[in-house]
Amino acid sequence: MSDHHHHELTFSEKFLFPTDHKYIGLQYLWTSLFMGAVGGFMAYVFRMQLAWPGESVPLFGVVTPQNYNALLTNHATIMIFWVAMPMLIAAFGNILIPLMIGCDDMVFPRLNRLSYQIFFVSTVVLFLSFLVPGGGFGGSWTSYPPLSARAEYSLTPWGSSLWVLAVALEIVAFLVGGINFMTTTMNSRAPGMKMMDIPMVIWMINLAVVLFMFSVGPLVAGAIMLLLDQQLGTSFYIPSGGGDPVLFQHLFWFFGHPEVYVLLLPTFGFMAEVITTLARKKLFAYKTILFSAFMTGILSMIVWAHHQFIAGIDPRMANIFSITTILISIPLAIIYLAYIWTFYGGSIKYELPMMWASAFLVIFLVGGLTGLFLGSSALDIYFHDNTFVVAHFHYTLMPITFFGGFTAITYWYPKIFGRKMLHGLGVIHFWGTVIPFNGIFIPLFMLGLAGQHRKIYDYTHFPDLMQPGFQQLREFATISLVVLALFQLLFVYSMVMSMKTGEVAGNDPWGGTTLEWQCPSPPPHGNFATLPTVYRGPYEYSVPGSDKDVLPQNMPSKA
């Protein structure tokens, strides 16, 4: 283990084929940020089409219905599989797990390298799916058959299959990475770190991985049958051949709903770290939060059919899924309340990560609470496939992915690059993101109320949706999106500039308790000069009877 400590890594070992967890984490981070720009650009193009139908979109051109559907489908696919998952789980899981449990690397470094390589191939396959005859897949990220299963319906004979293949490869990459995360967390913790001493973010990332592994099996089976239907003409989902289209919906959502919590849990983990450190507070009710996260995971496995209330399932069954769905608000409310009370009695410093964390708590709550409208089967009759749903899940997923991502990036940036991010630029970027974000999605709630359905490339065929004021709301949402996108350029600029001009951080810029703050910034290959020993749980700030402000996990207690 220790023989490869302290040697300088070559360029190739750092940036091309690294086995060091930190560089693999960075590969995932850069790829996810790049894909975030791609997914954002797609949103820009189709929102421009909605605001000014038929007009040529700058940097793209005229949007055909096929373009529109393919952009919509791949925007969703990219944001979930190529941005949220790699950023929240793979990037920060890789960077944080060994640093925070106090070991020198993942237990399977080469498996870790393989994980990113498969992920990279999946990205290439996804881009190829746009270049084949017929163009990219446009059957929506849910890819319901028969539309997705037959080229005569989808009109994308190659695009559909490459899209399924890309998603399948991405899933393989995460399975490989996930095995590594779990094994490392269970086996390589620093001496003395008991289960209840593990920092919350490491718990949350591992729970997300477990949840992903439990739920993804049926999707893989479903995807294989879909590929066979597409390429070999089998009829697993085609009724005329004896198949059932609704079967795929069950398999898809059996994965698809837990997936939301797979993304949410890591961000909840980031919140725990940032709030405690920057408010100098012990996490309120650590165990209660942890058990509620377990409950959330378990419950999330039995809510999937709320996506199918009106999809032809037995209407009596909808009652059960409606109840389980509403029930999941209980463990989430517990976690939320625990976070809120963590602020009580704190000494809060509004550094950039803290700004993002507090914005996350306020804004994500809108997404969480609007979920109760949709969990109600009766209300879902009206809101199913309506832009109210679009607004709801963007109020969850955008705070999870981007507010959560910015929280994590600004918080651990000093550890990764040795300097803090520039504060002034960060504040401008913060407001330039939070305000237009609401400007995009509040209009979608309103239009959804007015009965506007989703995935429509041009509403001018629907007179009831073209009443006075409606198109202005669409334009307002699009302009807000453009403003939001422009402010992201500032973030890119800030990320680059801060590497040179940011305040030098030192080992521990925030005064944290967890182990990653006990090694140099950036950590060398092998992380710790001597591997740490842990004496206590995390988040010991202002402990009564101690003259110190903070008791790091590895500081021996002098009895």
Added chain:
Amino acid sequence: MLSGWEALPKSLGTYSADIDKLFWDVTALMTFSWVVSTIVMVYLFGAFTRKEGVKSKYVTGEAGKQLLLIYVPLALFVCFDMYIDVSTAAVWKKVKTHLPEPEVKVRAIAQQWAWTFVHEGDITTVNELHVPAGKVVHVEMESSDVVHSFSIPVFRLKQDVIPGRIITSWFQSKDFATVKAEKASQIARYEAGKGQGVVLSPSEDEEGTAAFDLQCTEMCGVGHGIMAAKIILHSQESYDQWVANNRAEMHEANEDTTAEPAATEAAPAAEEEAPATNGGHE
């Protein structure tokens, strides 16, 4: 601009008001939850901002009394949950589990990218569903290719149309005078606001009818965005007249050929007519 409170279209069906009531109830509960939580959070954010010389408090949150801070608000929220569950079950039963006796039956055949409706006496139309106002209507839905979804926002009715199955949904509109009055107010809103940006005139009505949007709400391929249809609500006299006129036309058309079941004809007929109908909207 459109204000949020008037965004929800007037409910024109018999069960749409139940859905609307549930919506406003849930809105009240959730708005309350968000506002109270946000006030508490913003207070905490402000009250505990770092001050020189003030140390933070050490609170584990594990002690029984401290956990009350979680479980008391949680109990209130669980009550909200239960209220939503119970009212949801009642509304859901009325709309989806319970199927009242039909007064009118219609078949709706969805295909890429048009609706074919087969009315009484096998009167077949494309993208126009004709029904008498105030009657219990059963819609028997089938799809000849992919998954579509049948949605009429003014009735708050939505049902996916699954190939290989026949799914029956129902609605009953309010009486014709009420429906017509809503259409008149929609026209009035249009007249008042047609200068503001891009606006389309409401669907044109003939004497004794009122038309509203009928949508396909499930992604069904390239033409999903143009799979637009209308529900045309008739007064009873207008409906009888419409049926009589169409019967007469069909009778003339069928004089030479033996009448075939409309179901087999519906699909090819729709394919030919669909582009023309869609073109008509532009």
